[in-house]
Amino acid sequence: MKKIEIRAYAGAFAENKDTARDLRLNEIIPALEKKEEVVLNFTGVDATTQSFIHALISDLLRKYGSDVLDRIEFKSCNDTVKKIITIVVDYMQEGTE
């Protein structure tokens, strides 16, 4: 299982899309390719942007389909972060199914 501490990379306000892209390409996708489960730990992340979450996970949904959500755990998200993740997951599924 691959555990990724989002705050360590993106800070308390996770907004840098380049950081999100790097995490996706260098950490998340290689783990998924190795059939590992991924835990994205949002402990200490107070807020994020839709752009950050989109850059972090949208391509995973496009590449692996919505079943990839069975292999990713979003841990310790506050209400705001949960809702932004849900918006991105929803519109990616609406747009690609």
Place this chain on the structure above:
Amino acid sequence: MKIHLPNSAFLGNIDPFIRGFDASAPDSFEITANDKWIAVHPAVLSMIAALGLTVEPEKIKCQPFEATSRHYFVRMGLFKLLNIPSDILIKEHEPAGRFIPLTQIRTADEQTRFITDMIPMLHLEAEQAKTLGYIFSELIRNVIEHADAENGAILCAQYYKKSNSIRIGIADTGRGIKNTITRSHAAETDLDAIRLALMPGITGTTSKEGGTEQNAGAGLFFIKSIASVNRDFFVIYSGTGFYKLLKKTPARNRRLNADPFSDRHTASSNMPAWPGTVVGVDITLDQTEEFSLLLDAIRDTYSSAVRERRKERHKKPRFS
């Protein structure tokens, strides 16, 4: 180019100021001002600074400001950013809690540093800081990614105690919205392009639903939605296109619209051509909805807009 700073130019009455902008002779810049009092929105300051950065400092002709409020322009850093002399003397104040002076941001790292520093500067409550951080982050990122602007994003913000509001302005002199959006979508005018750019799920980077791995086409829709839910002004001006979201009365429902033309608004497609994009937003702190409640409304609108657009592309049966 010529610009005149009037007695007052805020988002509610910014239209005459914009109509007075003379975009001809782009290699020089003349600034004149009302000689009694000047009170302007941060978007106006950002516009002047952004234009000024496109010409050599010696090609900027700035009439000496006589208005009693002239020190404001020094404090906001206008003359310093443009590297032009000013004889206006001010007593420096600690900016915390009052304003964000004119700031130029060209890279994602500069953006991250700005966002980190900005939140403590405005002394906001946690929910308000989330909203402001969100707006700045998405607007700056749009410039960095899409505008191809040599001078990056020029922004500033001001807290107004009387209205308990924060007003934000950001300007660039880059490609403009039409040049960006028409890479993937058809738009005849700058205003058509603005309309598309404000719709959820439409980005200049692809015509595919859901965007690319880096762009969803949601940033401006989110910001317009924040202003709409909070019943505040939102202005976007690019090329000859101008769109202003008008304030809603408290009695009006808070439903979000995917099409910005379904909101209460004014628009024009014959403004003087702005060489890039300008955005102005007002956030009244008293009525700032909890950010997470706003996200519920955005989620519903966004998903149904994407669904509707997908349905429009469905093949239809042929009946004979």
